[in-house]
Amino acid sequence: MLRLSKKADYALMAMKHLALQADRGSASAREIAQYYEIPVELLAKVLQRLVRRGLLASHQGTRGGYHLSRPASAITIADVIQAIDGPLTMTACSTDDHRCDQFSSCSVRDPLWRIKDRIVAALATCTVADLTVDPPEATPVTAGALGKRGQSPFSSVSSEGKG
Amino acid sequence: MLRLSKKADYALMAMKHLALQADRGSASAREIAQYYEIPVELLAKVLQRLVRRGLLASHQGTRGGYHLSRPASAITIADVIQAIDGPLTMTACSTDDHRCDQFSSCSVRDPLWRIKDRIVAALATCTVADLTVDPPEATPVTAGALGKRGQSPFSSVSSEGKG
DNA sequence: ATAATATAGGACTCCTTTGGTCGGAGATTT
């Protein structure tokens, strides 16, 4: 359904989290996972892949953790998504190996390819830093109802249950 | 993986096919399926959904078939994709019911929502009619190698085996 | 040195989705 995986979701959440506390050093996988109620093992796997792709840097051992390897403004959403989900392809034909039964008769592959490039471009214009700022002008209709969420995770929360 | 389903692929192929022969009347599901080597029953299901969404009109009975209910230039790629795959949502949280465990703690939902709108806009600028025209200027590097494909299905093919 | 904690990473299981199939009913033309 043209939907990105939950791992990519977790990756974006973690990247935003790390961007917000970039000056406070690194954060551990457990810390982030507990805060967002994400399975620790799963988030760890996601973070490890981000390290492999060079978006994060890790520090092992006690008091270790992850931190951004680049300024948040230099990491695009496309970087994060493609690091987790691989190069985004609109069609099955678009992958390197063409295991699509309609490969030879497909008549819409090239046009879709162009559209894919536009989508990637759209994702590449938004950086992790953009995730940390508020929406420029919220819709004045229900601005109060469903406004910001989890905007400053480091204000009043340290360890309130949920263990 | 941010990939659209094969049904959506089939839908686009069929829409292009019907757009190309719009003046020749309607085409049956079997006819299109055989041409692109798509399982007939599956394509029929796809076409039926396009009828429901008002993108196609059907004519039952002998010599029945499908034809575009609107000019091809008035049907966007977004229309076709959303008719098949439903409203495209980037995240699990974006659906109407929030069955995502991180719904309350998710911090990237609103930014992703904005990006989704941009993707939909990109898909909405391309119409079915655009699928029928050649790429404006092919890349001059390998233009001859992998050029057009299945451009005029009605030239030399009528019923060559494959039955 | 040892214990504790953190990352690293593979293997594995469940579950949802999707691609595809089957069968029957209704409509229309011949």
Added chain:
DNA sequence: AAATCTCCGACCAAAGGAGTCCTATATTAT
């Protein structure tokens, strides 16, 4: 009435994704 085609629900199998488990390794605190 027969043939053909759309319509539509139910059904099945394969694939991918989400999540768990286990172990190895590195670093720090005691």
